[in-house]
Amino acid sequence: MEDASKAPKIRIHCDGLCEPNPGGLATYGFGIEEQDEASWREIHRAKGIAARGQGATNNVAEYTAAIRALRWLADEHRTGASIALYSDSQLLVNQLSGKWRVKSPQIRPLWSEARELLDSFADSRSIWVPREQNEPADGLSVEVYVSTLEAERAELAREVSVVMLRPGLYLADRRHQVNVPLGLCSCRDFKKLNSGRFRVRCEHLIAAGYS
Numbered sequence: 001m002e003d004a005s006k007a008p009k010i011r012i013h014c015d016g017l018c019e020p021n022p023g024g025l026a027t028y029g030f031g032i033e034e035q036d037e038a039s040w041r042e043i044h045r046a047k048g049i050a051a052r053g054q055g056a057t058n059n060v061a062e063y064t065a066a067i068r069a070l071r072w073l074a075d076e077h078r079t080g081a082s083i084a085l086y087s088d089s090q091l092l093v094n095q096l097s098g099k100w101r102v103k104s105p106q107i108r109p110l111w112s113e114a115r116e117l118l119d120s121f122a123d124s125r126s127i128w129v130p131r132e133q134n135e136p137a138d139g140l141s142v143e144v145y146v147s148t149l150e151a152e153r154a155e156l157a158r159e160v161s162v163v164m165l166r167p168g169l170y171l172a173d174r175r176h177q178v179n180v181p182l183g184l185c186s187c188r189d190f191k192k193l194n195s196g197r198f199r200v201r202c203e204h205l206i207a208a209g210y211s
Contacts, residue, residue: 007082007122009035010043012069013129014087015137016050016061017145019196025049025148026056028065029140032073034081044072047140049148055106062089063110065137066096070117082123088131088138096126142198149193149200156203157210172204180208 011033018026029047033040050056050064066085073081087093094100095111096118102111118124131138162178163171170178176187183205184190190202201209 007080008078009084010073010078010081011035011040011084011086012066012073013134013137014062014065014069014085015131015134015141016058016063016065016089017141018051018056018058018061019145019198022055022057023053024056025145026051026058026061026064027141027144027148028061028068029137029142029144030065030069031136031140032069044076045136045140046072047144049144057106059089059091059104059107060110061141062087062092063107063114065141066092067110067114067117070114074117074120079120080122083118083121083125085118085124085126086129086134087126088129088134090128093126093128146198146200150206153189153201153203154206157207160203160207162204162207170204170208172207176204178204178208180205 012030014028014030016026016028018024027048028050031045032043034043046068050061066087091100095102096114102108160172165171168179168181170180172178176185178185183199183201185202185204187202187204190205193200193202
């Protein structure tokens with residue numbers, strides 16, 4: 001193994017989410033930076049869907065983010081680097097660090113792959129950080145979640161009839177009040193989509209925005 005003290009230094013910020021958890025839409029995001037003299041520069045970032053429906057969980061999304069980032073570095077022949085992997089998932093960090101056992105049969109193959117990838121580098125460590133210190137990864141996973149659901153609602157929006165009551169306020173399908181400036185709709189789908197920390201437009205809001 002190479003001398004870790006002389007190895008290039010790379011840090012990964014990774015994150016994942018699943019709404020609802022379990023069984024919802026699981027997405028991930030990560031950003032990779034390399035130390036360049038006294039500063040850090042981003043060399044890659046990516047986002048995507050980890051799983052959906054049965055088998056989709058927050059933990060699957062978190063592991064997918066870490067694995068995709070480590071795979072990218074391995075494919076780019078960066079295994080000579082010293083890796084610091086940052087995540088706001090205590091489970092991911094403590095399992096990869098060997099502090100917590102891996103009890104879930106679903107997570108064990110993901111842990112094995114992530115651990116094997118980490119061991120292929122000159123040096124590696126996994127570090128927990130609070131969510132607010134885990135950008136851009138958190139923002140990337142949220143972007144995928146919101147854009148995926150809104151793309152599906154955009155298809156439904158083609159069938160929505162919209163009538164303007166006054167500028168900014170609409171009646172959709174003769175029963176749903178839509179306030180475009182505030183981004184609000186009275187429909188059940190909107191309330192369901194926006195019950196957590198995300199802001200997702202329903203088909204009525206999308207249709208009103210296009211009108």
